[in-house]
Amino acid sequence: MAQTAETRVRMAPEARKTLIRTVAREVFAERGYAATGLAEIAERGQVSKTLLYHYFPDGRPELLVAVMDDVLTELMAETRAALAVPFGVNRKIEGLVDTFMSFLERNPDAFRLLFREPWGSGEPRIIRRAVEAQVQLATELISPLASSGAPGPVLLAATSGTVGLLLATAELLLAGQVDREVTVATASRYIIGGLAQLGS
Amino acid sequence: MAQTAETRVRMAPEARKTLIRTVAREVFAERGYAATGLAEIAERGQVSKTLLYHYFPDGRPELLVAVMDDVLTELMAETRAALAVPFGVNRKIEGLVDTFMSFLERNPDAFRLLFREPWGSGEPRIIRRAVEAQVQLATELISPLASSGAPGPVLLAATSGTVGLLLATAELLLAGQVDREVTVATASRYIIGGLAQLGS
DNA sequence: CCTATTATTTACTGTCGTGTCAGTAATCGT
């Protein structure tokens, strides 16, 4: 009967928190937000549900925001790096697209979590703000690539559309319907050609 | 105590069915799929939950597929009409975009239901098939607008990207951040410019 | 008018997910 005598694990709060964030990221990514219960996160993290509430008092929403923040930070870092090269706009666009697709191939589920969940309906405010911030960032990042002569709203529509285009083609890549080379090449050309039309 | 004597309403099956479809469309659109319970549909339709199961044995998923089908049918009809004009490709594109945006302004919630829900994760098969059909249709519709010289995968990526672009700018329009004229003009130009790049 | 049919409801069961409370075990300071 030698009970393995429940040796509890007891970690430093920061460590536990990041551990939880990591696990939550996995589960949310796999199952999607709506389909994920705190119970599963707790189980996989070898942790009680109560502890989740202790570190993230607002429960699931707060946990999700934390995860979104993590993923977004990574993505933004890589993207910024891709834009920092000393080449012309067209080259930068290609670099951006390539980086984006590469990130998605490495984090396909996180991608869906970030961009393909139906935020905006009845979800808590924390999430809405996180999503707005996300859109904001993407826009700031892409705006400089467009011809700077165009008026505000046009620019906004164009950048937003560019993001949509990227996401749609990315989906195709993830579904295995188009290989990466073609995806990157086509999307890049499309974007270059599209942005070129704004001034005329 | 004069009970208004529960006069049941008893309709012909077809009528009830379409009534239910209508109500379901409203509720799904407002609340989103995940957040909608059958109870609410039943309540708003002045009908018992059991009846829903009677006419749609698979419950929520089946109900949703029915609604998606209705909305999609409408959208496709309008879109086809817009493409049937005897003008050149560029004009057709403008017409398509305009029609699309117009439809969305009239059915903003249905739009979100169709395109912005996270289908593809753990949802029942019926839904997945419905979504695939939807993508299929959109692709067939847009494909002919691209320069026909490009190879298959490129064409696929381009059409898919076009849809993404449309959806993204539509979102902007619905959010009131850009007015319709600008949205249509910018999206059209972008698409025209983008598709033109495919051959080179 | 009466019976067979069927459209419809009431009332219920089981499941699952959130959020909480009272308690238990590890660690730290002294």
Place this chain on the structure above:
DNA sequence: ACGATTACTGACACGACAGTAAATAATAGG
């Protein structure tokens, strides 16, 4: 060594929702 603090847990109340069985009222056919 031994309290005091703090990380952590088990068990449960509570509500919402999917799904079902059996009864009931409306209609159609004779």
